[in-house]
Amino acid sequence: MGRMSSPFPSSAAVSATAATIAAAVASFLAGMDVLIVNVALPTIAADLGGDMAVQQWVVDGYTLLFAVLLLLAGSLADRFGAKRVFLIGAALFGLVSLFCSFAWSMAALVAGRCVLGVASALILPASMSLINEANPDPRRRAWALALWGAGGASASAVGPLLGGLLTPIHWSLVFAINVPFCLFLLALAPRIAPSPRRPIRFDGLGQTLALAGLSALVAGIIEVGAIGLTVPATLVLLGVGVLALALFVLSQAKVAAPMMPLDLFRIRGMQVALQIGFIMIFNWYGMVFICTMFLQNERHMGAFAAGLVFVPSAFVTIIGNLIGGRIITARGSRFSITLGLAIMIAGFLFEFLTPAPIPVWVVATGLSVVGFGAAITTPAAAGVVLRSVDPAQAGIASAMFNTFRQVGGAIGVAVFGVIATFLPSLTLALRSVFLASALLLVYVLAFELLRWRER
Known part of the structure; x- marks a missing residue:
């Protein structure tokens, strides 16, 4: 008689599922913590003090350390194993989130946000490496990356929503909410297979x-x-x-x-993916920062009401990531990137071309369209990164991709914050953000089409 197959999943399948879930949750956590604080900033500033520049540092203290240390963290993941670095980052994230929730001054909060950036730098490139290790089959990896992208992209929309829900209770909850996620990641650890180690110099x-x-x-x-x-x-x-x-x-x-091998910049796929990552997050973080200021300071909406504006984009982004996985599988990454960028451009132009005063429903609709396009584009770009390099360089290539994304976010908040300072109204600042974002994405789309056509 032939051997009967076990009704239970194999240990490899269980490990792959656990690694993929952990990576998606980590991507959500790292992305959410960038933007959940935006809606709470006016309340935090009223409690702890601080002008526009200090509020920018609450956001950029996180994104800056996150961005700068991603490359080092990618090397650490290669040298000591992605799983070990991932779990250290998750534990640190939970502890520092508790510290931020008890911050007694803006200086203490900014310091805590900087250390949170360090923790995020540890978990994000390691999460992509875990997906790469656990899903050797290209089709399974495409779906895993779609879930990873869904985590990060949906967090960008869910973050402001959660901020709006939690801030009226107390602003400290926008940091304390991280702790259950971190405990969940640590609970998954026994089910994730050990990661290989590679001799990497610093x-x-x-x-x-x-x-x-x-x-x-x-x-x-x-x-x-x-x-x-x-x-x-x-x-x-x-x-x-x-x-x-x-x-x-x-x-x-x-x-x-x-730490950033220059030869990787010669690879066409890396050139396209790095520019996409930088400009997409530059636009998105800057836009959400200005949107939350516009809704609360110019439209005089409360934190909860401002958070509700992001609800449609949260659902649309999740749907976009799930659809994006199917599009990647059916049509490939190039088609997905082109489609996603075109949708994002349309969303920004829709918002820009709407006559002033900008209605709240236009802001919500534009966020949803842009989020949908980003949800299709992000996992496709991540897949291009992993396919463009040797598996031994997956960790450092993933770190480069995420470094460019987070550097773009830090600079986006800084640049658009400066625009808001100098322009006479937040309405004008928001319209300027929409136009600048559309033009930058038109450039990226043109570069992507021309660069790949040369092959």
């Missing part, structure tokens, strides 16, 4: 220059809005930032083990 010089350069650049952009462009302190910050980043690029061509 690039201390590159890490130092990247941290100094990006910190100074973002600080300089924020200070343009706070104290002006011609003030010596602002010029020094911007100058140090540009110089340190230039030295960082030069160092990557010289050191034996670069």
Whole structure:
């Protein structure tokens, strides 16, 4: 008689499912914590104090450290194993979230947000590596990446909604809500297979220059809005930032083990994916930051009502990610990226072309259209990254992709915050954000079509 198949899933299938769920939840957590605080900022500022520049640092303290340390975290995931680094990051995230919920001053809160950025940097590239390790089959990996993308993309919409729901109770809950997610990730640990380790050397010089350069650049952009462009302190910050980043690029061509291997930039798929990641999140984070300010400060909506504006985009984004997985499987990543970018452009133009005063329903509809396009684009771009490089470089390539995304987010909040400071109204600032975002995406779409046509 032939052997009967077991009615229970194999250990490999259980591990793959657990790794995929953990990665999707981590992607949701990292994305949610960027934007959940936006709706709570006016309430936090009323309680702890702080002007526009300080409020920008509550957001950018997280995104900046998140962005700068992603490359180092990608190397750590390769060297010590993605699972180990992932779990350390999840534990740190939970502990620091508790600290932020008890913050007694804006300085303490900004410090906590910076450490949260460190924790996110540990879990995000490791989550992509877990998916890559657990799903060797391309079709299964496409679906796993769609779920991973659904986590991050839906968090961008759910974050402001949760912020609106929790802030009226107390603003500390926007940080405490992270703890159950972190406990869930730690509970999944026994079911996830151990990760391989690879001998990776660290690039201390590159890490130092990247941290100094990006910190100074973002600080300089924020200070343009706070104290002006011609003030010596602002010029020094911007100058140090540009110089340190230039030295960082030069160092990557010289050191034996670069944290950002320049040869990866020669790969067409990486060129397309990195630009998509940077500009998409630059637009989205900047838009959500200005939208929440517009809704509460100019439309005089409460935190709960402002959070409800993001409800439609939350549902649409989740649906978009699920549909996006099918589109990737049926038509491929190139088609998905092209379609997603076109939808996002349409959403931004719809909002820009609506005559002032901008109705709240237009903001909600535009967010939904843009979120739907982003949900289709993000997992496709992530898949391009993983397919473009050798499996041994999956960790560092994933870290580069997410670094460009988070750097784009930090700079987007800084740049659009400066725009809001100098323009006479938040309505005009919001319209400027819509137009600038549409034009940037038109550039990315043109670059993507031309670059891949050359092959």
